[in-house]
Amino acid sequence: MSRKKINTAKLPLDDGEIIELYFARDERAIDETDIKYRKYLFSVVYNVLGDRLDSEECLNDTYLGAWNAMPPTRPCVLKAFLTTLARRAAIKRYYKGQKKSGIPSEMTVSMSELEDIISDDGDVDAYFDAQALGRSISNFVRSLNERGRYVFMSRYYMSVRIDVIAAELGVSRSTVNKELAEIRRALKEKLESEGYLI
Amino acid sequence: MKKKEWQAGLDCLDTDVVEGYVLQKEKLEAKRKARGILLRAGAVAACFALILSAVVFVPLLQKGDTPSDTTGAELNGDTTTTAEEIPNTLPQVSTIKLGNKLTGKQELTLGGLDSGESNAEMLAPGFYIGTVVEATVTEVLPDEYYVPGQGRPPFRVAKLNVADEIIGKGLPQEIFLKFPFYSADVFDSYDTFIFSLEQVGVENYMMVNENSREITYFPHMFTTAVITDLGYGSVIAFNDGKVEKSFWSRANHYSFVEKYIGTALESPELYFYPVGNDTTIDEAKANILKLAAISEEENFFVGGYSGDYVCADDVFCTDEARGVKEYLAPSESNTFVHRLIIYSDRVCAVYTRVINGFVTEEKIAFNTSFEGEIKYFGSSYTADALSNAPDIGAVIEGMDLSEITPPHIEITDEMSFRHANVSGVYRNVEGKIYGIVRVMWYYTLSDIYNGYLRDDLYLLYDESGEGKTVEREELRDIIGDDTFIARFSYNEWLGYVVK
Numbered sequence: 001m002s003r004k005k006i007n008t009a010k011l012p013l014d015d016g017e018i019i020e021l022y023f024a025r026d027e028r029a030i031d032e033t034d035i036k037y038r039k040y041l042f043s044v045v046y047n048v049l050g051d052r053l054d055s056e057e058c059l060n061d062t063y064l065g066a067w068n069a070m071p072p073t074r075p076c077v078l079k080a081f082l083t084t085l086a087r088r089a090a091i092k093r094y095y096k097g098q099k100k101s102g103i104p105s106e107m108t109v110s111m112s113e114l115e116d117i118i119s120d121d122g123d124v125d126a127y128f129d130a131q132a133l134g135r136s137i138s139n140f141v142r143s144l145n146e147r148g149r150y151v152f153m154s155r156y157y158m159s160v161r162i163d164v165i166a167a168e169l170g171v172s173r174s175t176v177n178k179e180l181a182e183i184r185r186a187l188k189e190k191l192e193s194e195g196y197l198i
Numbered sequence: 199m200k201k202k203e204w205q206a207g208l209d210c211l212d213t214d215v216v217e218g219y220v221l222q223k224e225k226l227e228a229k230r231k232a233r234g235i236l237l238r239a240g241a242v243a244a245c246f247a248l249i250l251s252a253v254v255f256v257p258l259l260q261k262g263d264t265p266s267d268t269t270g271a272e273l274n275g276d277t278t279t280t281a282e283e284i285p286n287t288l289p290q291v292s293t294i295k296l297g298n299k300l301t302g303k304q305e306l307t308l309g310g311l312d313s314g315e316s317n318a319e320m321l322a323p324g325f326y327i328g329t330v331v332e333a334t335v336t337e338v339l340p341d342e343y344y345v346p347g348q349g350r351p352p353f354r355v356a357k358l359n360v361a362d363e364i365i366g367k368g369l370p371q372e373i374f375l376k377f378p379f380y381s382a383d384v385f386d387s388y389d390t391f392i393f394s395l396e397q398v399g400v401e402n403y404m405m406v407n408e409n410s411r412e413i414t415y416f417p418h419m420f421t422t423a424v425i426t427d428l429g430y431g432s433v434i435a436f437n438d439g440k441v442e443k444s445f446w447s448r449a450n451h452y453s454f455v456e457k458y459i460g461t462a463l464e465s466p467e468l469y470f471y472p473v474g475n476d477t478t479i480d481e482a483k484a485n486i487l488k489l490a491a492i493s494e495e496e497n498f499f500v501g502g503y504s505g506d507y508v509c510a511d512d513v514f515c516t517d518e519a520r521g522v523k524e525y526l527a528p529s530e531s532n533t534f535v536h537r538l539i540i541y542s543d544r545v546c547a548v549y550t551r552v553i554n555g556f557v558t559e560e561k562i563a564f565n566t567s568f569e570g571e572i573k574y575f576g577s578s579y580t581a582d583a584l585s586n587a588p589d590i591g592a593v594i595e596g597m598d599l600s601e602i603t604p605p606h607i608e609i610t611d612e613m614s615f616r617h618a619n620v621s622g623v624y625r626n627v628e629g630k631i632y633g634i635v636r637v638m639w640y641y642t643l644s645d646i647y648n649g650y651l652r653d654d655l656y657l658l659y660d661e662s663g664e665g666k667t668v669e670r671e672e673l674r675d676i677i678g679d680d681t682f683i684a685r686f687s688y689n690e691w692l693g694y695v696v697k
Contacts, residue, residue: 079224080217084209091205111201118204129548133203134210135681141215143685146222153219157208168226193679195575196199 012036015078022070029070030063037079041086047159048090050105054097061089087157107159113180114156117188133196140190144183151179152187330365330486332392332479333358333373335385356385364392364483388435388442392482434473434482441477513547516570522562532584534562551579554591556633558624559680577626588659590622590633597637604639604653606688613641613651625677632677633659638684651691654684 013021013032021029038059045058065085075081094107111118141149147169154160154168162180166173339355356375375393435443444463466474472485514520526534526549534549535557546567551560559576597620603609622635635657642651656673659665668676670683677683 076213077217077220080213080220083220084213084216088209091209095202111204114204118199118201130203130206131210133199133207135212137207138212138215139681139685141211146690149218150222150226153215154223157211157216157219168223168230191199 019070019074019078022067023074030067033063033066033082037082040079041082044083044086044158045090046105047161048087048094048105048107049097050108051097054093055090058086058089058093061093062086065089083158105159106161110155110159114184116184117191136190136194136196140187144186148179148183151176152183155180330363330392331358331360331373332362332364332390332483333360334390335359336372338382338385354382354385358391358393361390362483364486384433384435384443388437390436390439390479392434392436392479392486436479436482439479441473441475441482444473513564513566515566519564519570519572522564522572526562529581529584532579553579553584553587553624553631554589556590556622556624558626560626579626579631580629583626583629583631583661586661587624587631588633588661588663588665590624590635590659593633593635593657593659593665594620594622597635602637602655604641605655607639607641607651607653608689609641615639615641623682625680625682627677631661634673634677634682635659635665636682636684651689652684652686653688656683 012035018029018032018036021032041059041062042055045062046052046055049055049058062082062085065088066082069081069085073081094105141152144152150169151165154165155162162176163173166176169176335356336359337357339357342354358373358375360371360373433444434441441463463471463473463475466472466477466485472488473482477485514523528534532551532553535552547564549562549564551558558579560578561575563573563575565571565573620635620637622633625632625634637655637657639653640651641653654670656668656670657665658668658673658676673683674680
C-alpha cells in the first residue's frame with residue numbers, strides 16, 4: 001500500500017514578517033531569511049568568490065550583518081538590502097583571500113572586461129570618494145534603458161555570467177556582449193567627464 | 199581608477215538602483231515562470247482540444263452545425279483621468295522650517311576648546327568632535343517621519359532650548375534634534391540634557407508629506423545627530439540638577455548600553471567618563487572641559503580612537519594650504535562645509551561651497567600625504583558673483599506644492615501619491631550664478647505594482663532673481679549634463695506586477 005505524500009516544505013514568510021522578527025530580536029529571523037533567500041544569496045556571493053566553502057562562510061557573515069543592522073535599519077526591499085550586505089561581505093572576503101591562486105571567480109572575469117576603466121589594485125587614492133563615485137555610477141545606471149540597466153547590474157554589480165544574463169533576457173550571448181561593449185564605452189565617457197579616469 | 203575603488207563605488211550605489219535591479223530580476227523570473235506555465239498549459243490545452251474535437255466537434259461537423267460564438271472577457275477600457283478630476287490624491291505637503299540656514303554670518307564652530315574663527319578649526323571624521331550643549335526639551339513633535347529611499351527606521355524630532363554652549367559657539371537659541379523613534383521616551387522623562395552634537399544650525403527645511411509622513415532633506419541638510427564623544431554617554435540626562443541616566447545613541451540594544459553605562463556611572467574614572475551617579479550639571483560641565491583639555495594636549499580623542507583626532511594644522515600644513523584657508527573663510531550667505539577622509543597614514547579634507555544653505559559644484563580637496571597637495575573641482579565663485587546669487591531658499595519657502603501638479607505624467611485613479619520633495623543647488627556657468635530648484639513626485643500603484651512612477655519639474659533662477667520653468671533639455675543646454683538633472687523616463691514604472 002502506498003503512503004500518501006505530504007508536502008512538508010515550509011512556506012516562506014513575507015518580508016515584512018521577517019523584518020519584524022529582526023526587530024523583535026527573534027533568532028528565527030535568520031532561519032526565515034535562510035529559508036527564503038539562501039539560494040539567491042549563495043549565488044550572489046559565489047559569483048564574487050567562486051569558492052563554495054568561502055561562500056558558505058560569507059552567507060553567515062551576511063546573516064550576522066542583517067542581524068546587526070536591523071534594527072535600526074528597516075529596509076524597504078529586504079531582498080535588495082540583503083543583496084547589498086551579501087555583496088559587501090563577499091567583496092571583503094574576496095580581497096582578504098586574493099592571494100590564493102585558483103580559478104578566477106566571475107567577478108574577476110567581469111572586472112577584467114573593464115580594463116579600460118579600472119587599473120590594477122593599488123592603494124586607494126587619497127582623494128577618492130566612494131560615495132561620490134557611487135552616485136555617479138547610480139546616475140549612469142539610471143540613464144540606461146531598462147535592458148541596459150539590467151545587463152550592467154547583472155554583469156558588473158552581481159558578476160553574473162554572460163550566458164546566464166542572455167538566457168534570462170531570452171537573447172543571444174553575442175547580443176549581451178554587444179550591449180556590454182556599448183555600456184562600457186558610455187561608462188568610460190561618463191567617468192572621464194567627471195574626472196575619475198585622469 | 200583602481201579595482202578597489204571601483205568596487206567601493208559599486209558598494210555605494212543608491213538604494214533605489216539596487217532595488218530597481220532586484221525588482222527587474224523578479225519581474226523577469228516571473229515572466230519566465232509564466233512562460234513555462236503557459237507552455238505546459240498550452241501543451242495540455244492542445245491535447246485536450248484534440249480530444250474535444252474528436253468527441254464533440256467531429257460529430258457536430260458531421261451534422262453540418264457549428265458551435266455558437268461565445269463572448270470573451272471585455273478588454274479594460276482606458277481608465278485614465280486627469281489630475282484635476284482626482285484632487286484628493288494630489289500632494290499635501292507642508293513645510294517645517296528648522297532653524298537657520300548655514301551661512302557665513304553664523305560663524306559656526308564645530309568644536310574645540312578655543313572658539314575658532316571659521317568652521318575649520320578642529321576637524322574629525324564625520325565631525326565627531328562636536329559641539330557640546332546643555333539643553334532642555336521644549337517640544338517633541340508628535341509624528342514619526344521617514345526618509346524615503348534610505349531604508350532607515352522612522353525618526354522623531356525634538357525642539358531644544360540651548361541653555362549653555364559648553365564646547366563650541368554660534369548656535370541658535372533653539373535647535374532641532376533628530377533621533378530614532380525608539381528613543382522617544384528618553385525625551386519625555388528628564389528635565390535637562392547634555393548633548394554632544396555632530397553639527398548644528400545648518401539645517402534648513404523639512405518637507406513633510408501629510409499622507410505618509412515621509413521627509414526629504416535638502417541635500418545640504420546635516421542632521422543634529424547625537425554623538426559619542428562624551429565617552430560612552432552622548433546623552434546625559436539630568437533630573438533635579440543631578441545625573442540620572444546616560445544613553446549611548448548609537449547602540450542597537452539598550453540592555454547592553456545600560457549595562458555598560460551603568461559600569462561607567464559607577465566608576466567614571468576608569469572610563470574617561472565625565473559623570474558618575476549624582477554628578478551635578480556644573481560638575482559634569484567642568485569634567486567635560488577637563489577631558490577635552492586632555493584630548494587637546496595628548497592628541498587623544500576621548501571616547502573614540504586616537505587616530506580620529508585631527509586638527510586644523512594637520513590639514514593646512516603648507517604655506518599654500520594656509521593661503522587657501524583664507525579663501526575658505528565664510529562670508530555673507532556663503533561658507534564651505536567640510537568632511538574628512540581618514541586613512542592610516544594620511545588625511546584628505548574636502549571642502550564644498552554652500553550658498554544660502556545650498557550646495558554648489560565647487561570643491562577643494564587637501565591631501566596631507568603628498569606634501570599638502572591641493573586639488574580644485576568645479577568653478578570658483580567670485581565675491582561679486584556671490585553677492586548676486588538668487589535666493590532659492592526664499593523661493594522654496596514660498597512654494598505651495600499642493601498647487602503644482604506633475605507636468606509630464608498622466609495620473610490615473612489607480613495611482614496614489616506617495617511623496618514629493620524639493621531640492622536646490624547653485625551652479626556657476628562662465629561666471630554667472632544660477633539657482634536651480636527641482637520638484638520631484640513619486641506615485642505608487644501598491645495593489646498592483648511593487649514600484650513607483652516619478653515626475654520632475656525644474657525652476658531656473660538667474661542673477662536677476664527672475665525664475666522660469668525649464669525642461670531637462672533646456673536646462674542641459676544652460677548648465678551642461680549635470681547630475682542634478684534626473685534621467686528617468688516619464689511614464690515608466692520602476693517595478694513589477696505582483697498580481
